Amino acid sequence: MRTVVRLDGRVPGPGFGFEIDGRLPGRLGRAGTMRTPHGEIRTPAFTPVGTKATVKAVLPGTMRELGAQVVLANAYHLYLQPGADIVEAGGGLAAFMGWDGPTITDSGGFQVLSLGVGFKKVLAMDASTVQADDVIAAGKDRLAHVDDDGVTFVSHLDGSRHRFSPEVSMQVQHQIGADIMFAFDECTTLLNTREYQEQSVSRTQAWAERCVTAHERLTVERAGRPYQALFGVVQGAQYEDLRRRSARGLAALPMDGYGIGGALEKDQLGTIVRWVCEELPEDRPRHLLGIGEPDDIFAAVESGADTFDCVAPSRNARNGTVFHPTKRFHLTNGRYRREFTPIDDACDCYTCATFTRAYLHHLFRAKEMLAATLATIHNERYIVRLVDQVRASILDGTFDELRAEVLGRSGRQSPTAP
Amino acid sequence: MRTVVRLDGRVPGPGFGFEIDGRLPGRLGRAGTMRTPHGEIRTPAFTPVGTKATVKAVLPGTMRELGAQVVLANAYHLYLQPGADIVEAGGGLAAFMGWDGPTITDSGGFQVLSLGVGFKKVLAMDASTVQADDVIAAGKDRLAHVDDDGVTFVSHLDGSRHRFSPEVSMQVQHQIGADIMFAFDECTTLLNTREYQEQSVSRTQAWAERCVTAHERLTVERAGRPYQALFGVVQGAQYEDLRRRSARGLAALPMDGYGIGGALEKDQLGTIVRWVCEELPEDRPRHLLGIGEPDDIFAAVESGADTFDCVAPSRNARNGTVFHPTKRFHLTNGRYRREFTPIDDACDCYTCATFTRAYLHHLFRAKEMLAATLATIHNERYIVRLVDQVRASILDGTFDELRAEVLGRSGRQSPTAP
Numbered sequence: 001m002r003t004v005v006r007l008d009g010r011v012p013g014p015g016f017g018f019e020i021d022g023r024l025p026g027r028l029g030r031a032g033t034m035r036t037p038h039g040e041i042r043t044p045a046f047t048p049v050g051t052k053a054t055v056k057a058v059l060p061g062t063m064r065e066l067g068a069q070v071v072l073a074n075a076y077h078l079y080l081q082p083g084a085d086i087v088e089a090g091g092g093l094a095a096f097m098g099w100d101g102p103t104i105t106d107s108g109g110f111q112v113l114s115l116g117v118g119f120k121k122v123l124a125m126d127a128s129t130v131q132a133d134d135v136i137a138a139g140k141d142r143l144a145h146v147d148d149d150g151v152t153f154v155s156h157l158d159g160s161r162h163r164f165s166p167e168v169s170m171q172v173q174h175q176i177g178a179d180i181m182f183a184f185d186e187c188t189t190l191l192n193t194r195e196y197q198e199q200s201v202s203r204t205q206a207w208a209e210r211c212v213t214a215h216e217r218l219t220v221e222r223a224g225r226p227y228q229a230l231f232g233v234v235q236g237a238q239y240e241d242l243r244r245r246s247a248r249g250l251a252a253l254p255m256d257g258y259g260i261g262g263a264l265e266k267d268q269l270g271t272i273v274r275w276v277c278e279e280l281p282e283d284r285p286r287h288l289l290g291i292g293e294p295d296d297i298f299a300a301v302e303s304g305a306d307t308f309d310c311v312a313p314s315r316n317a318r319n320g321t322v323f324h325p326t327k328r329f330h331l332t333n334g335r336y337r338r339e340f341t342p343i344d345d346a347c348d349c350y351t352c353a354t355f356t357r358a359y360l361h362h363l364f365r366a367k368e369m370l371a372a373t374l375a376t377i378h379n380e381r382y383i384v385r386l387v388d389q390v391r392a393s394i395l396d397g398t399f400d401e402l403r404a405e406v407l408g409r410s411g412r413q414s415p416t417a418p
Numbered sequence: 419m420r421t422v423v424r425l426d427g428r429v430p431g432p433g434f435g436f437e438i439d440g441r442l443p444g445r446l447g448r449a450g451t452m453r454t455p456h457g458e459i460r461t462p463a464f465t466p467v468g469t470k471a472t473v474k475a476v477l478p479g480t481m482r483e484l485g486a487q488v489v490l491a492n493a494y495h496l497y498l499q500p501g502a503d504i505v506e507a508g509g510g511l512a513a514f515m516g517w518d519g520p521t522i523t524d525s526g527g528f529q530v531l532s533l534g535v536g537f538k539k540v541l542a543m544d545a546s547t548v549q550a551d552d553v554i555a556a557g558k559d560r561l562a563h564v565d566d567d568g569v570t571f572v573s574h575l576d577g578s579r580h581r582f583s584p585e586v587s588m589q590v591q592h593q594i595g596a597d598i599m600f601a602f603d604e605c606t607t608l609l610n611t612r613e614y615q616e617q618s619v620s621r622t623q624a625w626a627e628r629c630v631t632a633h634e635r636l637t638v639e640r641a642g643r644p645y646q647a648l649f650g651v652v653q654g655a656q657y658e659d660l661r662r663r664s665a666r667g668l669a670a671l672p673m674d675g676y677g678i679g680g681a682l683e684k685d686q687l688g689t690i691v692r693w694v695c696e697e698l699p700e701d702r703p704r705h706l707l708g709i710g711e712p713d714d715i716f717a718a719v720e721s722g723a724d725t726f727d728c729v730a731p732s733r734n735a736r737n738g739t740v741f742h743p744t745k746r747f748h749l750t751n752g753r754y755r756r757e758f759t760p761i762d763d764a765c766d767c768y769t770c771a772t773f774t775r776a777y778l779h780h781l782f783r784a785k786e787m788l789a790a791t792l793a794t795i796h797n798e799r800y801i802v803r804l805v806d807q808v809r810a811s812i813l814d815g816t817f818d819e820l821r822a823e824v825l826g827r828s829g830r831q832s833p834t835a836p
Contacts, residue, residue, distance in 0.1 A: 053780065057787040061768070062477075082755065082780040090758055090776055098772040337500065340508055350479070354516040358508055362471065362500040369475040369787055 015227035016179070016256050018285045018306075022395040028277045028304030031394040034257075034285050036102040036179035037226030038094050039069075043285065044301045044394070046292065046387040047072045047104060047309035048380050053087065053097040056314050057372040058380070060099040066349060066381040067388065071099055072309040075173050075181075076108030076164070080155050084175035092177025092226075104309070105178040106289070107169045107233070110187040110261065112144050112153045146186055148203060166210035174218045174228060180287075182259050183211035183250075185233040189263045197237045205249040208232045212253050229256035231287060234276050237262055243272055247279035257285040260305065270299030277304030292383055294410065298403045301390055313383050317375035320364045323382040326409050331375065336361040349381035350374075433645040434597070434674050436703045436724075440813040446695045446722030449812040452675075452703050454520040454597035455644030456512050457487075461703065462719050462812070464710065464805040465490045465522060465727035466798050471505065471515040474732050475790040476798070478517040484767060484799040485806065489517055490727040493591050493599075494526030494582075498573050502593035510595025510644075522727070523596040524707070525587045525651070528605040528679065530562050530571045564604060566621060584628035592636045592646060598705075600677050601629035603651040607681045615655045623667040626650045630671050647674035649705060652694050655680055661690055665697035675703040678723065688717030695722030710801055712828065716821045719808055731801050735793035738782045741800040744827050749793065754779040767799035768792075 017035040021042075024030065034041040048055050048063060050071045055063050063071065078087055090096035093103045144153035150165030164172075169184035185204045188197055215230045232250035236242030250258060258280050264272055269291070277286060285306045291297065292310025300308065313323065320332045322343045329336075331343075342352035343360070351360075351374040363371035386406065393402040435453040439460075442448065452459040466473050466481060468489045473481050481489065496505055508514035511521045562571035568583030582590075587602035603622045606615055633648045650668035654660030668676060676698050682690055687709070695704060703724045709715065710728025718726065731741065738750040740761045747754075749761075760770035761778070769778075769792040781789035804824065811820040 052784045052786060053777075054784075054786050054788045057791070059480075059768075059788070059791065060772075081784055082776070086756065086776060086780065089756060090774060096774075096777055098777070338504065338507060350477075354478075356508060356514075358500070358504060359471070359514055359516070362504065366470045366472075366499055368470060368472050369790060370472045370477070372787060373475070373477065373791070 016229040018257065018283060020283075024302060024394055024399055025397075027302055028274060029302045029394060029399070030304070030306070031391045032285065032306055034102075034306070036070075036229065038100075038102045038179050041069045041102055041307070042388075042391060043306040044297070044387050044391050045069050045307050046297075046383045047287075047307055048384070049073075049309050049311045049314065050097065050099075051311070052077050052081065053093060055380070056318065056376065057369065058314075058376050060097060062350070062377060063380065064100060066377055067384040068101075068380065069384075070102040070104060070179075070307070071097075072104040072106060073097075073176070073178065074108065074111055075105045075169060075176060076111035078105070078176055079108065079172045080157055080162075084172045088175040088177060094177075094179075102180070103178040104180040104287070105173050105176050105182065106309075107173065107182040107184045108164055109151075109169070109182075109185045109233070110289070112151045112164055113146070113187050146203075148206070150184075150207075151186075166207040167214045170211050170214035170218055174215075174222060177225070178228065179226070180229045180231055180257065181215075182287075182289075183208040183230060183232045183255075185235055185259075185261055187261055187263075188235065188237055190237060190265070192237070194239065197235075197239060197242055201236050201242050201246045201249075204233065204235045204246065208250055208253055208255075212255070216254075231255060231257040231259045231285075233259040233261040233289070234280075235262045238265060238268060238272070240275050243275045244279050247276045251280050255284065257287065259287045259289050261289045266296065269296050270303045273300050273303035273305050280304075294383075294386060295407055297383075297387060297390065298407065301394070302399070302403075308387070310383075313379035314376045317379040318372045320371070320375065322360075322375050323379050325406070326411070331357060331360045331371075332364045333361075343378050344382075347378065347382065348385070349378050351378040351381075434647040436675065436701060438701070442720060442812055442817055443815075445720050446692060447720045447812060447817070448722070448724070449809045450703065450724055452520075452724070454488075454647065456518075456520040456597050459487045459520055459725065460806075460809060461724040462715070462805050462809050463487050463725050464715075464801045465705075465725055466802070467491075467727050467729045467732065468515065468517075469729070470495050470499065471511060473798070474736065474794065475787065476732075476794050478515060480768070480795060481798065482518060484795055485802040486519075486798065487802075488520040488522060488597075488725070489515075490522040490524060491515075491594070491596065492526065492529055493523045493587060493594060494529035496523070496594055497526065497590045498575055498580075502590045506593040506595060512595075512597075520598070521596040522598040522705070523591050523594050523600065524727075525591065525600040525602045526582055527569075527587070527600075527603045527651070528707070530569045530582055531564070531605050564621075566624070568602075569604075584625040585632045588629050588632035588636055592633075592640060595643070596646065597644070598647045598649055598675065599633070600707075601626040601648060601650045601673075603653055603677075603679055605679055605681075606653065606655055608655060608683065610655065612657065615653075615657060615660055619654050619660050619664045619667075622651065622653045622664065626668055626671055626673075630673070634672075649673060649675040649677045649703075651677035651679045651707070652698075653680045656683060656686060656690070658693050661693045662697050665694045669698050673702065675705065677705045677707050679707045684714065687714050688721045691718050691721035691723050698722075712801075712804060713825055715801075715805060715808065716825065719812070720817070720821075726805070728801075731797035732794045735797040736790045738789070738793065740778075740793050741797050743824070744829070749775060749778045749789075750782045751779075761796050762800075765796065765800065766803070767796050769796040769799075 015037040020032045022031040032043045047070050048068050051074045166184045173181040186200045188200050232255040234246045236246040287307045288300045288305040291308045292312045336357040339357040393399040433455040438448050438450045440449040450461045465488050466486050469492045584602045591599040604618045606618050650673040652664045654664040705725045706718045706723040709726045710730045754775040757775040811817040
């Protein structure tokens with residue numbers, strides 16, 4: 001049995017590490033290698049999302065073949081279904097889902113706070129004026145209530161009542177067993193008041209400290225298992241002082257890495273990531289939560305983000321929208337009925353190597369499940385390859401040229417480097 | 419440009435052939451090799467169904483990996499969606515669907531006559547008393563009307579009116595371009611009167627003759643394309659004299675092979691196949707339409723059938739029912755929530771090699787698309803492998819032992835050889 005001893009706030013756990021392989025001159029961006037018990041991740045890296053322990057419609061072996069290095073699942077969803085105990089008994093997330101590589105779990109904070117139809121109401125309400133049982137009484141309109149100790153919420157599946165706290169989230173995430181876990185945070189929106197954002201940043205900091213304590217206890221209690229890394233999540237919305245305060249507060253904790261969460265205005269994304277990364281220790285990886293658009297990826301990488309996850313490639317795919325260097329398009333459109341060319345001539349994915357737009361159009365029109373599978377393979381490959389190219393461009397000094405080329409051909413303006 | 423000359427009624431077309439590799443002593447059963455322009459089929463062989471040019475939920479490459487040799491699609495469905503012209507422009511069925519191997523199309527006769535909710539009413543009615551427009555006027559209740567020249571039907575997709583005749587079916591199937599086509603036949607049920615069955619067998623014979631003429635014309639007109647084989651379909655329901663008459667009639671035509679169609683009582687299946695195969699030329703392959711249960715496969719093979727198709731493996735899979743040597747079971751049942759074993763320990767499929775019942779249970783409960791994919795891979799592999807074993811058992815003289823073992827362990831009585 002291996003005993004885990006955490007020496008101080010700057011030493012990652014055994015089995016986890018991060019090294020910088022190259023840098024963007026004059027900026028915070030870098031290429032690196034993250035080491036996890038289930039394998040390495042070359043960064044920058046895009047992380048496909050497999051919310052319920054499956055990247056929707058695609059075999060895990062196929063995800064590997066298309067170049068995915070790591071998959072992100074969601075602690076909230078897995079806690080409710082099938083239950084964290086089941087995932088644990090199945091050997092942990094990677095073994096349970098047949099994924100031969102590193103995994104990440106989101107803490108559930110974002111999902112708890114964006115539950116179903118209650119999304120806007122929950123996030124807009126001032127928690128201080130809400131009684132503990134209001135969330136239950138209000139039924140579908142409000143499915144979650146935040147207090148300083150945690151969040152009470154109603155399952156979107158069966159209406160059952162649950163309670164997440166930093167300790168519960170750590171327990172659940174240790175059971176799920178991903179290589180990288182996120183601290184339980186409160187995810188606010190741009191609609192919250194400045195005053196609420198301040199309180200929330202303090203709360204997220206307090207929760208992160210409790211997560212560290214719970215994580216250290218669980219790591220010792222569960223010694224002998226592969227070490228799970230803990231990432232603290234920086235919040236603070238659009239406010240520079242709050243973002244920096246949040247980052248500094250988390251930087252002082254023994255985190256293995258960091259997440260950058262919360263709502264962001266698109267045109268502020270690079271700036272906010274830069275504020276945060278200026279405060280974070282340089283030797284720890286940084287994951288930008290919920291980002292996957294090409295222009296956002298360039299802005300985030302330039303400002304110091306290492307990894308990203310986003311449901312957009314697969315969600316778009318299931319709706320028939322496929323990525324393309326110059327334009328996205330919708331395969332169900334009648335114009336593709338007779339187009340016997342791949343989605344993208346230059347793409348090296350299985351879908352583009354094997355099938356025409358006309359065939360994919362037919363599958364979508366016929367409501368065949370394979371439509372979602374094939375479009376997802378293409379979109380995931382598209383983003384994974386793009387981020388691989390971004391990594392290569394950092395290493396060979398062509399980042400700005402790549403950005404100009406990629407964003408130029410898609411008609412998006414390439415923002416000037418700060 | 420290659421000119422196809424058909425010398426007589428016994429010479430298969432160029433690019434198509436059938437050789438017998440071994441026999442069941444004293445019975446009609448045999449193992450063989452069918453040669454098609456897209457590759458060989460070792461028989462007996464199970465043919466997975468890809469109705470709309472896709473085996474639902476499974477990549478064609480995965481179907482190849484699990485041992486599928488040939489896929490059957492449906493001319494009726496492809497005619498309506500995306501249209502036979504689209505499949506043709508896409509390079510024909512195999513190229514269009516990304517399947518690197520032989521394909522078969524069913525003629526559409528069965529589908530036209532079993533349309534949607536009208537199934538029972540259409541098949542039970544006496545065609546001689548029905549006016550041509552009744553089928554339209556009756557709306558959903560009656561979607562197809564048979565006359566001596568063909569079938570008028572209403573699309574199950576959009577209510578549009580269509581007409582299939584032997585000539586139309588051949589035209590459509592030539593455009594779709596499968597290696598093996600079936601003649602357009604009338605598929606009756608056990609509910610039809612003896613008198614109607616007699617008329618129907620005569621009609622199917624007349625239609626088969628028209629199919630041959632149309633096929634020969636199209637083969638010449640479309641010279642330069644890979645030769646498509648034509649199989650006549652034997653009908654005659656449960657009547658020995660009608661089955662033999664139908665088989666003899668078709669045997670006199672220049673068919674490359676034969677289908678055995680129509681409704682069958684399960685316990686009569688082997689007997690009916692035997693009647694038919696006693697009349698058919700021995701050097702042509704015989705495909706039993708719509709059969710896929712293990713006990714039926716043994717009975718059919720013993721009586722002379724070479725290939726089979728059935729939607730059961732994939733349809734069952736999508737409903738969560740998986741095949742197993744001793745029992746079928748339903749993965750959504752709560753008892754599988756914590757079963758961390760494969761569906762079948764002895765199975766060599768990707769699903770059983772990679773995933774537990776508990777994980778599959780989770781995917782079904784969570785309504786994840788991958789559930790259907792993984793269950794289909796298992797079920798198709800199960801039947802493909804079983805039929806491969808049947809072939810091997812014919813070649814090494816252990817057919818009866820294999821049947822006793824397979825049917826014995828599943829609790830089905832192994833029928834005595836005739």
